[in-house]
Amino acid sequence: MSTWNHNGKGDPGSRSARRNNGRQTDPMGVNRTGRSDRFDARGWRRIGEKLFVWACLAAVFIPLLMLACLLGDVIIDGIGRLSWGFLTSPPSRRAGSAGILTAMVGSLYLVGLTAALALPLGVGAAIYLEEYGRRGRLSSFIETNISNLAGVPSVIYGLLGLGIFVRALGMGRSLAAGACTLALLVLPIVIMASREALRTVPYALREASYALGVTRWRTIRSVVLPMALPGILTGAILSISRAMGETAPLIVVGALAYISFLPRGLDSPYSALPIQIFNWVSRPQQEFLDNAAAGIVVLMAVLLALNAVAILLRNRYQRRLD
């Protein structure tokens, strides 16, 4: 039935024969001095190996060290300001009594709304692309564009949001406009993570379901999605933590740096943690810089907690698949 491929490529016998001839060794690998060098442990190959290992180790530790320095510095500066009062006070002109309450609540509202907008859209798009869309030129065009969108600088999304949501749709400098902008920003991430998660569900399970006379939509809902859910959630959380840390687009669409009341609705003006930090950092007084450091510690804590949840979910997911 099949013809066997006997040309040089992939045939180790002929290649090693050529190499031996070049080196003038006999077939056992013994050279002219009579000493076998086939298994010699010395030489450049070994030194190169060691250098490579050290270089890789350095590549691990240099960034970790930088991160540790940064965190340490911020914590030393900010730890003195961290208190219950700091978390529960609105911003103030006096650094000593200023807090992050409005910024934090604004961030939570913003992130919640962003998730509510981006998750259904992103997961829906991923389901269409993975489960229903045909493989073809259009789908690879869409795929390339989604990965490109994920790499677009966030300030561009801010300008887009300013043009569409703030101006054209007349939302103004509202919570809704900010959330819509952030949702656009994280949408590519949600779509890509969800597609990845859907792709890990074995095709055999879809077949098993189809063969029982189950419709496609019910198969997706009851067989595919439950298995992909932890992966989708992981992507969702990562994208939410991205939205939480974004500053540039919010500045463009008009988040406020100083606001003394909590958001009261979708059309309410708002602030966010990164905006508040940005504002404090740009002040000359040391007390405000300390406030910024404390704010950064809070933001980092929230982000790390979100990422930890993502990692836990992924681990649980992998264990279930094994």
Added chain:
Amino acid sequence: MTELAPQLLSVPSPSATPVEDRKASNGATLPSARIERPARREQMEESPKLTAEELSAWFGAKQVLQRVSLAIPANRVTAIIGPSGCGKSTLLRCFNRMHETVTGARATGKVRLDGQDIYARGVDPVLIRRQIGMVFQKPNPFPSMSIRDNVLSGLRLTGLLKRELAEGIMERALIQAALWEEVQDRLSEPGISLSGGQQQRLCIARALAVEPEVLLMDEPCSALDPIATARIEDLMHSLSDRYTIVIVTHNMQQAARVSDQTAFLLMGELVEFGATDQLFTSPHDVRTEDYITGKFG
């Protein structure tokens, strides 16, 4: 689905004394004890259960089935044999319209179930698949479901499950699949906690629970050890008095052991189709002879 329970209870066995024997010994038989197979049932002159007429199938531009026509009798085991890539799995998957679920796959021609063309316009493939069940090469129970839920998954996901009938349906499907004895105390454990052979019988139970008329099996034993294989083969015998079974196998001994009819496929073409005894002892076509005597494949 209201008459589902009585259907399950009354066992219509048209001519099945040998099958009763098999059933009695079912489960305890060792592979060596099964060399002597029961006498074949008399060929009944009745209309075939499943017929293919001029069936051709493609993956993209590649044609994998060339105008195959054959008639599969009811309540028999029909084997499809042939070398790898000859299109035997594709033929099987055309019988319940699973072929077209793969992107780029299409088929032309007719497949009739009880005379009705399942490729006709307006036929819902989803409903066809409830009549013609399928068991795959690799056991594929739903990993997130318990043994009980796996068996009932077909009815549950199609919305046909009546809660008061669930326990009975599950038990009967597991008994039919010769798995009940082994799992009755652990029905809530996950389906994937079972051994490979048990998982495959769980998949058979899952397929039987939706009460199909035809059961398609795509190399159901190729991932199993000989003892698990023997149990599945016994099962095919006992199931064939109620279901029409079509099995694809690359194992000619298996085809000879389990089937009443055998079809030999070569490069998408049906070379020979006839009674298993005749096909294996005195094939009409020289290609069949070459294949079964091991000259190629």
